[in-house]
Amino acid sequence: MNKKFKIGIDYGGTKIEGVLIDDKGNQIERKRYYYDKNYVSGIDTIKKLVDEFDNISNQTCSVGLGIPGFSSKETKLITNANSSWLNDKPFQKDLEIALKRQVKLMNDANCLTLSEAIDGAGKNYDSVFGIIIGSGFGGGLSYKKEIIEGANQIAGDWGHQPLPYPTDEEIKLDVKCPSGNCGRPLCAEQFISGTGFTNIFNKKYNTNLTTKEIVELDKNNDDRANLEFSLYEDRMARLLAVMIGIFDPGAIVLGGGMSNIERFYNNIPKLIPKYTFAKKIETKVLKNLHGDSSGVRGAAWLWNN
Numbered sequence: 001m002n003k004k005f006k007i008g009i010d011y012g013g014t015k016i017e018g019v020l021i022d023d024k025g026n027q028i029e030r031k032r033y034y035y036d037k038n039y040v041s042g043i044d045t046i047k048k049l050v051d052e053f054d055n056i057s058n059q060t061c062s063v064g065l066g067i068p069g070f071s072s073k074e075t076k077l078i079t080n081a082n083s084s085w086l087n088d089k090p091f092q093k094d095l096e097i098a099l100k101r102q103v104k105l106m107n108d109a110n111c112l113t114l115s116e117a118i119d120g121a122g123k124n125y126d127s128v129f130g131i132i133i134g135s136g137f138g139g140g141l142s143y144k145k146e147i148i149e150g151a152n153q154i155a156g157d158w159g160h161q162p163l164p165y166p167t168d169e170e171i172k173l174d175v176k177c178p179s180g181n182c183g184r185p186l187c188a189e190q191f192i193s194g195t196g197f198t199n200i201f202n203k204k205y206n207t208n209l210t211t212k213e214i215v216e217l218d219k220n221n222d223d224r225a226n227l228e229f230s231l232y233e234d235r236m237a238r239l240l241a242v243m244i245g246i247f248d249p250g251a252i253v254l255g256g257g258m259s260n261i262e263r264f265y266n267n268i269p270k271l272i273p274k275y276t277f278a279k280k281i282e283t284k285v286l287k288n289l290h291g292d293s294s295g296v297r298g299a300a301w302l303w304n305n
């Protein structure tokens with residue numbers, strides 16, 4: 001009867017999702033609520049979820065939260081959140097008052113990484129590099145089932161670095177990064193995110209397709225889709241080779257919408273040794289195990305002690 005339950009919360013742009021897990025990681029309950037896009041409504045919605053989970057488990061559970069952006073260790077304020085109403089707010093402090101307990105906050109890419117490292121696709125590896133490829137592109141590092149946050153709290157978040165070994169075509173695409181903190185030429189996110197990939201495709205072929213439609217074209221042996229995914233795989237191999245040269249992880253786990261494209265897991269590993277100093281690469285490129293649940297599960301595992 002001394003089972004300790006954990007609550008994980010994922011703070012999205014339109015909805016807030018929560019999960020209740022036991023100390024073995026078994027999911028007891030999962031819920032999501034939409035909220036008004038403002039600071040107070042977000043806190044009220046989190047409190048509602050936490051109260052419900054406390055009632056189900058009949059105890060004061062630990063609470064971890066995945067957020068878009070990060071809570072600065074220096075100022076205790078939220079930075080770089082795309083849910084803009086969070087920025088420059090003392091979110092952790094306000095949550096701790098509302099929930100009457102300590103709360104841990106972590107970047108959402110780190111939550112995916114932690115979830116997959118603890119009991120997901122990366123559970124058999126000491127070092128895991130987790131990557132989210134959706135409308136954006138970011139990553140996180142884990143070693144021995146703990147997140148490496150880094151001195152600037154951006155370890156592994158290399159999505160806005162320039163694409164390595166750019167080809168003439170990539171340079172001529174002249175991609176524009178909309179982020180105010182970036183805007184630099186050859187920003188990798190503009191090539192690798194689902195949005196970036198699809199923008200390039202539509203520009204090159206003068207189409208107006210969605211990512212899903214391009215994936216369908218590829219399944220039907222469309223030459224354009226096959227070529228663009230082949231170029232994509234080579235770009236990803238270059239980016240991963242850089243990370244292998246620095247962190248050399250046992251496993252690279254992909255999450256986000258683009259992680260559902262099955263050909264990547266066969267093709268990308270074969271391309272990586274073209275760009276690494278080591279001829280033989282042991283690093284596995286794996287699809288996430290927990291899918292959409294990885295964000296909330298990783299947030300819950302922030303209290304893993």
Ligand SMILES: [Zn+2]
Nearest residue numbers: 160177182187
């Ligand atoms: Zn950028």
